[in-house]
Amino acid sequence: MQNINKDLMEEELINLELENLPWYAELEGTKFEWSLRFVFESTQETRSFEMYWPIPIAENLSFEIIKMWESMY
Secondary structure, three states: OOOOHHHOOOOOOEEEEEEEOOEEEEEEEOOOOEEEEEEEOOOOOOOOEEEEEOOOHHHHHHHHHHHHHHHHO
């Protein structure tokens, strides 16, 4: 989202999806506000789960996730 944010109009709706089984992630909203959803679909006999964060919690969460990933590399 950070990479394309400068190219979006304020009223433009966006839906970004990323799937890397067993994970699925979806970011949906506008240039300034979006929701975030993660789904883990188990392929084994373990539990699957889904997590959802509404606007504005999702933006703060996504920035913290990015910081975490960047600190690992």
